[in-house]
Amino acid sequence: MGNPASEKRKKTEKRRKRYEDRLGPGVYLPKEQRLQLNTELEKLAVVEKERLEKVKKEREERRAKKAADKKAKPAPAPAAEAK
Numbered sequence: 001m002g003n004p005a006s007e008k009r010k011k012t013e014k015r016r017k018r019y020e021d022r023l024g025p026g027v028y029l030p031k032e033q034r035l036q037l038n039t040e041l042e043k044l045a046v047v048e049k050e051r052l053e054k055v056k057k058e059r060e061e062r063r064a065k066k067a068a069d070k071k072a073k074p075a076p077a078p079a080a081e082a083k
């Protein structure tokens with residue numbers, strides 16, 4: 001048997017975790033703190049989106065450059081067979 005207080009705490013933590021998964025982070029924080037957390041998360045999301053766009057653009061540039069180099073370089077001539 002476990003400690004009843006511990007069991008109750010575990011159940012409330014599980015419930016809070018489920019609510020937070022469903023409703024979003026900071027659902028149990030006071031309103032001011034929750035709003036502040038949400039603004040910080042939005043800022044982080046914008047920064048991450050910009051970073052992903054930059055990475056995608058750089059990747060496309062590298063692929064285009066690699067394809068251009070491949071087209072520009074002539075294919076090696078096949079080895080002549082000795083008769």
